[in-house]
Amino acid sequence: MKLQVNGVMHEVEASPTARLLDVLRGPLGLTGTKEGCGEGECGSCTILLDGLPVNACLVLAGQAEGAEILTVEGLAAGQLAPLQQCFVDDGGAQCGICTPGMLIAAEALLRRNKAPDDAEIREAIAGNICRCTGYQRIVDAIKHAAVVRAGGAS
Amino acid sequence: MIIGRSVPRIDGHAKVTGKAVYVDDLPPRPGELWGVTVRSPVAHGTLRGIELDPAFDWSDVTVVTAEDLVAMGVENLVALIEEDQPILATGVVRHVYEPVALVACADRDKAERARAAVKLLIDPLPAVLSLDEGTVVQKKYRIDRADVDAALAASEVVIEGTYRVHHQEQLYIEPQGVVASWHEGETPVVHVAGSLQCPYYVHKALKKAFHLVDDAAARVEQTVTGGGFGGKEEYPSMIGLHAALLARKSGRPVRLIYGRKEDIEATTKRHPAVCKVTLGCKRDGTFEAIKVDVVMDGGAYVTLTPVVLSRGTLHACGAYRFAHHRVESRAVATNTPPNGAFRGFGAPQTIWAVERHVDAVARALGRSPIDLRRQNLLQKGDLTSTGQVLDVSVGGQECLDAATKAADFDRRARDLEAWNAAEAAAGRRKRRGLGISTFMHGAGFTGSGEHRLKGKVQVDLERGGRLRVRSASTDIGQGTETIFQQIAAEAADLAFEDVSFENPDTSKVPDSGPTVASRTVMVVGSIVQKAAAAVASHVRAKAAPGESFATAGDRLLAAGDAETKCLVQYVPPQSRAFDDATYQGDAYPCYSWACDVAEVEVDLDTFETRVLRLFTAHDVGKAINPVLCAGQVEGGTLQAIGWAIHEAIVWRKDGSIANARMTNYIVPTSVDAPEFHTTLVEVPYPNGPGGAKGVGELPMDGGAPAVANAIEHALSADLRWGAGVLLPDLPLLPENVFERARRAEVVS
């Protein structure tokens, strides 16, 4: 099977009916995408599939063939992307287990909406459960990242 | 100053790039097996036997039962406070989900099938499923100060109330799990790596069960841990033992990681409790006497219940001044999974009761909940229920002022009233309300705990003038690594980057005591400070004139200077000794204080509650890292809000859990969570690093009562409910508020 992940085409030995999450974490070794519930509830396994945020635990590998996949490992090019840096600086990550999925959901938002308000940010990450932060600092980090991406002060 | 600066967390880079290695991210080891646990489906029963389905192919499956433990000479015991909990049940099962057998197989799917092929022969016995039916007392305490009976008899106003709270699941997003291996040899070595808070708890449990004498015979290592909140305090000992047993019998490494369902079902939860409060006061609202009767549900085994009950007992009189106190508490056994550590550790349960009761008193006296609190809040020089004189770091009043100021309370209350009136006039059904809670939380272990623990930290000089902090305090998200580096760098007068943090691994770090009880910064941090300062001043003392710190350090290392390492043991500050028999004396070195103001919106038809804004002020002594500290405050407060209005374990009549899924165990999402307005108040505690005291648990204590108070405020123009409070019990699920409201008189 061929999967296009983070801009690279991979040949993988995997059943097309395997969950995409298992193929990413197993044969592809991309363990940044996490499993928290296995039923599309926690959002820890959020990836972009052709630009849309989806739960990798609910997508079968065969369904992702021919699509462009982005995981947390694809966010940083050399140095941290502004979104990642803001999560670190502003307290957006605590235990970190929800962070990869949260970043991907935020990335999907910021690609569509350059200057989201609080309500739009909260809605965009409502499928990503965080048990540590209370969300305020995640919201702040995403808002901050939007400013940095727009060329504003970091 | 490095202390007080929001240095970006040092594990942040790994966490935002996906490089942080959690237990499930560890690459499979050669020959590794997947372990699973066979559990009792019955709440209470006689275990007659275990049958392996003869139709199943067991050739590549390892099975461990209590009989194997006997054969292997393993003591069937999870070492904790009481020696009552077996590693695998034998003879009797005492709760649904109790581990009875273990299975491992290289093929994960087959291991799961093998689990179903183990048949447990159990004759059911009558089961006790709620604390109301519990008769077996696991522990009890009594505080009796001055003369409560006489004081109540003489009080102008005496109010009584009964308040209940429910289970809560920690719901860390990373389920529990470990990887274990067993190395046979002249001295066998067992190695457990996993998601855990307290490596030395697991270490102790392994040593005890396997009769290991040498500390090095058991090695326990923390992997990056995806949240704990107490849930990974004691339970990892169980999983660690299970995986180690499978590893020993199979001779292979074993990975034992729970799925979400199993994690919710089998692991510990917050203790349910019922508290009866009697409070006597003057007509002008001055509190005089309080009597609290507490019953907690310990579950099927004692585990940490005595300590949880202790903390609940010590917080049962709230943050208020009384001349007379009596608290009688007990924990009873039930046939439900053992309840255990969860942020707050017994305090949120009794603080719920006392805070709700203060609201009941305010209602009875026709007083505002704020004013009544302000009038009775403990001040410097006052005495607590244990007779402890509050002589340092008493910030309750400052917190009350800061939170109400941030909320602009009076103006906001007026605006809400106008808003509600406009809604009502338009025939709409939403109402808003404001609520408040004031609370304190004892920082560090209770009473003589730290004397017994003798927590240790070591700081080592390394090449290049760098320091390495070795402690068993784990970072489970709160930022221990970063904060310890800040404390050490400050103490040593080095740059933040010149300090590093050793991963908690029992082969590399001393036992600093567990990562619990809001003690990490205040207690362990204080010895990090001492050790770092000692090493640095030694290097500086030995440095030749003009010689740099790094050069001098390298020279001392090369010379084998012993004082380039410093091991410090914690010595609790002098205080009035705590008497475990009378529960009098200094219960905690100091207290952290807080005030929450919640603004809610309630739907008069559906009774859905939304917390719109949460203004909170927390007196933390000193915020070592304000961003991380506020993150603790907000995250803990949201857990409290979740406990109040969303979360509930749904028990079936057979003692099993009906909603062991994230779809049905409801924690708040980003759209459910309020906007937080957090103020960090700093009334320094002289013995904490930089003045810091504990913060981890405090935020869990006040969210629920503040929200309840706000809901009642929102409903007060439309409903009358007579004496007491409308909402004495958690959870405040819409269904429950609906039930309560239906019994109240509808005004509009």
Add this chain to the structure above:
Amino acid sequence: MSALGESFFRPRDLGEACARVADLVTRGVPHHVIAGGTDLVVESHLRPPSTVAPPATTLVDVSRVPELVEFAVRGDTIRLGGGVTFLTVRRAPALAPLRVLVEAGKDVGAIQIQARGTLAGNVVTASPAGDGVAALMALEAVVGLRSVRGERAVPLRDYYQGYKKTVRAADELVAWLDVRVPAADAFQSWRKVGTRLAQAISKVALAAVVERDGETIRRARFGMASVAPTTSPLAHVERFLEGRAARGLDLAGLDAAVDADVSPIDDVRSTAEYRRHVARALVREVARGLAPK
């Protein structure tokens, strides 16, 4: 893990999909048609433990079948391909007139589920808590069932026959849903009372489309989730309202109509009593919306 099975097919078009399914049905091969996977994969994950491996199930993935992901506006009808996702519903400007469906779409799970979950999937799953189904009912949806035997159209109100029972034959796919575009001045409302504000399953949800001539209610269509064995229309409520003046409605009569339409139960998420109370309240809320103070 490959708990879902061995064979996996991705038909290029609807004809091929129907042919593949027909063949599997004829040969008696266990199979599932999968689109977003938001129900199917969850169900496989929740399968109770068993000593034997689950039977290999063949999957026919229709998530990329072009005909299914399209939609077309035809006068006062919009034909929605069965594979149209909730996210598409939310974002496509042409679908904005279907306000009740757009609003329901926002309340389905959260964005990850909306990006994968499809209208046909919601219909086929036949959950009593089908938010999308409730909205489609209020829009008088007609279900287009396609098989190699041909195509038939079934009103969505007639599609369900009991808990998880539908009129769909084993070889039929939900190819499209025709919905009636409400009049521009129609009252459309969506209200979900769920376990929380996102990532929630409905305790009660109500979709309403009401058209009026002046003060008089001309046409009322309601769909309600989680108060009956299937997501259902509220036939008694509709009959009660049609022809009446929106102002000064007999609310007791309205409640009685609701009671005749719902049969809620206690479950892990809520109670029958609460659901009945909320069902009445949500219908009253619509009545208030029709005649604001």
